[in-house]
Amino acid sequence: MENCISKWPLVGPAPAALCLCVISMLLLCLLPSASCTTCPQKCRCEDLQFYCDTQGLQAPPDGVDKGALGLSLRHNSITELSPDQFYGFSQLTWLHLDHNQITTVQEDAFQGLYKLKDLNLSSNRITKLPNTTFIHLINLQILDLSFNQMTALEPELFHGLRKLQILHLRSNSLRTTPVRAFWDCRSLEYLGLSNNRLRSLARNGFAGLIKLRELHLEHNQLTKINLAHFPRLVKLDLTGNEIRVLTPDVFETLPNLKILLLDNNKLSSLDPQVMDMWQSLGTIGLSSNLWECTKRILEKFDLQQNVLFLSKRKQVAYRKSHL
Numbered sequence: 001m002e003n004c005i006s007k008w009p010l011v012g013p014a015p016a017a018l019c020l021c022v023i024s025m026l027l028l029c030l031l032p033s034a035s036c037t038t039c040p041q042k043c044r045c046e047d048l049q050f051y052c053d054t055q056g057l058q059a060p061p062d063g064v065d066k067g068a069l070g071l072s073l074r075h076n077s078i079t080e081l082s083p084d085q086f087y088g089f090s091q092l093t094w095l096h097l098d099h100n101q102i103t104t105v106q107e108d109a110f111q112g113l114y115k116l117k118d119l120n121l122s123s124n125r126i127t128k129l130p131n132t133t134f135i136h137l138i139n140l141q142i143l144d145l146s147f148n149q150m151t152a153l154e155p156e157l158f159h160g161l162r163k164l165q166i167l168h169l170r171s172n173s174l175r176t177t178p179v180r181a182f183w184d185c186r187s188l189e190y191l192g193l194s195n196n197r198l199r200s201l202a203r204n205g206f207a208g209l210i211k212l213r214e215l216h217l218e219h220n221q222l223t224k225i226n227l228a229h230f231p232r233l234v235k236l237d238l239t240g241n242e243i244r245v246l247t248p249d250v251f252e253t254l255p256n257l258k259i260l261l262l263d264n265n266k267l268s269s270l271d272p273q274v275m276d277m278w279q280s281l282g283t284i285g286l287s288s289n290l291w292e293c294t295k296r297i298l299e300k301f302d303l304q305q306n307v308l309f310l311s312k313r314k315q316v317a318y319r320k321s322h323l
Contacts, residue, residue, distance in 0.1 A: 037067075038065075040052065040062065040063035041063075042055040043055075047069075048067060048069045048070070049072075050070065052071070052076075053072055053073070054074070056076060056077050058078055058079065059078065060073060068092060069091055069092065069093050069094075070093060071096070075100070078100040079100070080103065081109040083108040083109060083111070084108060084109075084112070086113055088112065090112055090115065092113050093117050095118070096118075096120040097119075098121065099124075101124065101125055102124035103124070105129055106130075109133070110136055114137075116137050119137065119142070119144070120142075121143075121144060122145065122146045122147050124147075124148055125148065126149065127149045129145075129150070133157060134160070134161060137161065138163070140161055141163055141165045142165065142166045143167050143168070145172070146168040146170045148171075150174060151175060152176070152178075153174065153177060155181065158182055159184050161184060162184055162187060163187050168192045169191075171196070172196050173197055174193065174197060176205075177193070178205070179202055180204060180207050180208065181205060182208055183207055184208065185209060189214070190213065191212060194217060194220070195220075196220050197221055199221045200226070201227065206230070207228050209230065210230075210232070212233055213234045214233075214235045215230070215235070215236050217241070218237045220241055222242065222243060223241070223242050223243060224244075225243065225247075225250045230254055235259040238260075239263045240265075241265050243265040244266045244268070246267065246274045248274050258280070258281060260284050261283075261284075262289070263287045264287070264289070267290065268291060269291070
């Protein structure tokens with residue numbers, strides 16, 4: 001623009017060419033990819049991505065471009081997300097609100113964010129979310145709700161999230177999951193429910209998760225396994241529960257399971273039919289259980305290339321290298 005202007009006198013009527021030059025530059029600034037966007041004082045900005053972290057903010061700062069592609073408000077003092085909180089930010093693809101003090105998320109807080117793919121609400125103080133919280137986020141792929149204080153999930157909380165691939169719910173206080181809670185999450189590949197207070201699982205509680213590959217249920221209070229059919233599940237982590245018995249029907253529904261972690265449970269014996277179904281597994285974690293080292297178990301497992309630890313309580317620490 002400077003070169004364009006320098007060819008003409010600075011006084012007198014502006015020639016048509018100069019007008020066109022100026023108009024072109026102004027129009028360029030209106031494009032979403034333009035570099036004319038101003039950056040709020042408390043933010044760092046890179047190509048329509050705004051990082052406004054650790055500033056003591058109680059709401060998104062003024063001056064954030066409505067054409068923003070990403071917005072980070074991590075480590076601030078936000079306590080509530082009100083309806084239409086992000087109205088007008090229709091181009092957002094990621095939004096990070098973790099490590100705030102959010103206790104309340106009102107319905108329609110995320111209205112209009114149809115392009116959002118990544119939403120992080122972890123490490124807040126959320127105790128409950130309305131059924132319609134995420135109903136507008138039809139393109140969401142990653143949702144992190146870990147490290148909050150939720151004790152229950154609304155039955156249709158995840159309704160409409162058909163493109164969701166990763167869901168983190170670890171480190172809450174969930175005691176159960178609603179029937180068909182994840183029914184609409186047909187694209188989900190990773191579900192993290194570790195470090196909650198789950199005591200039991202409804203068999204149809206995970207119905208619809210036909211693409212799930214990893215299920216994390218470690219460090220809950222489960223006493224038995226009761227799972228629906230997971231045709232693609234590769235990893236199942238049940239470490240640190242109170243499981244005493246394994247039944248063969250559980251593994252009939254997990255045809256592609258490769259990693260099974262059952263460390264730190266209360267298993268004392270294994271049904272031979274269960275062990276027959278473990279032939280295709282690559283890794284089994286069975287350490288720190290209450291094994292009775294009977295002849296039947298030792299005949300079934302080839303322990304020649306493993307290490308068997310026996311304590312006074314007859315515990316066996318065993319991680320399978322092969323069967």
